[in-house]
Amino acid sequence: MQLTVLGSSGSYTLPGRPGSGLLIEAGGVRLWCDAGPGTFEVLCDLADPAQVDAVVVTHRHVDHSVDVLTAFHRFAYGSPQRRGVPLLAPADTLDRLAGFVGADTGHAWFDVFDPEPVGEGKTLELGGVEISFGDAFHSVPAVAVRVEHGGRSLAYTGDTGPEGDWMRLADGVDLLVAEATMLEATGETFPYHMTAADAGRIARSVGAAALMVTHLPPHIDPDVAVQEAESTFDRPVELAVPGSSRKV
Numbered sequence: 001m002q003l004t005v006l007g008s009s010g011s012y013t014l015p016g017r018p019g020s021g022l023l024i025e026a027g028g029v030r031l032w033c034d035a036g037p038g039t040f041e042v043l044c045d046l047a048d049p050a051q052v053d054a055v056v057v058t059h060r061h062v063d064h065s066v067d068v069l070t071a072f073h074r075f076a077y078g079s080p081q082r083r084g085v086p087l088l089a090p091a092d093t094l095d096r097l098a099g100f101v102g103a104d105t106g107h108a109w110f111d112v113f114d115p116e117p118v119g120e121g122k123t124l125e126l127g128g129v130e131i132s133f134g135d136a137f138h139s140v141p142a143v144a145v146r147v148e149h150g151g152r153s154l155a156y157t158g159d160t161g162p163e164g165d166w167m168r169l170a171d172g173v174d175l176l177v178a179e180a181t182m183l184e185a186t187g188e189t190f191p192y193h194m195t196a197a198d199a200g201r202i203a204r205s206v207g208a209a210a211l212m213v214t215h216l217p218p219h220i221d222p223d224v225a226v227q228e229a230e231s232t233f234d235r236p237v238e239l240a241v242p243g244s245s246r247k248v
């Protein structure tokens with residue numbers, strides 16, 4: 001399995017710092033997971049967007065979803081056109097994205113995308129790749145994701161607080177990609193996001209072999225976040241850098 005970071009900027013973006021997005025490649029399947037602003041451009045730099053096999057959107061917040069709209073125009077009106085691309089997201093995310101383009105019956109949206117609602121307990125198989133979903137603990141319906149292929153596994157938190165039982169998806173994974181929107185050191189608290197210390201603590205508790213922190217807002221020092229996550233994970237922690245790639 002190969003993971004490429006398309007973007008990792010939490011909540012808002014800056015030039016050169018796209019919103020949340022991962023490209024997960026396994027067994028010939030290409031999964032675009034979260035479509036934050038700017039991620040479609042990075043994806044196009046790295047791969048032929050016509051070869052994306054499915055799109056996952058963890059929740060409807062703009063920093064994770066808006067480039068599905070960008071991709072829709074590319075797939076509907078570009079060349080080659082795409083048809084029937086699985087779009088996997090919570091039901092309300094699917095409704096709102098379709099609503100934005102005014103999609104009703106017969107609209108090109110439903111030619112381009114094959115929307116499938118996902119949530120707690122849902123598991124799909126795509127070309128030998130198993131994709132499992134669980135409910136994240138966020139301010140809107142949101143999912144966390146586990147991807148498995150050939151005995152390797154990766155989990156991605158999307159946006160979530162440290163509560164709930166989404167972390168079962170990360171049980172024993174080879175890599176946990178976890179959001180770290182805040183720093184415990186600054187005393188900031190918000191139930192629907194995690195601190196870097198939370199990310200490290202949870203990665204350790206589920207027995208993740210490796211941890212990569214993502215969704216750092218531009219105002220957080222990434223070195224400080226990584227150090228904080230390392231203090232609770234008790235091992236080196238990776239930072240999600242747009243355009244970077246690693247084997248899982």
Ligand SMILES: [Zn+2]
Nearest residue numbers: 011061063159
């Ligand atoms: Zn977010």
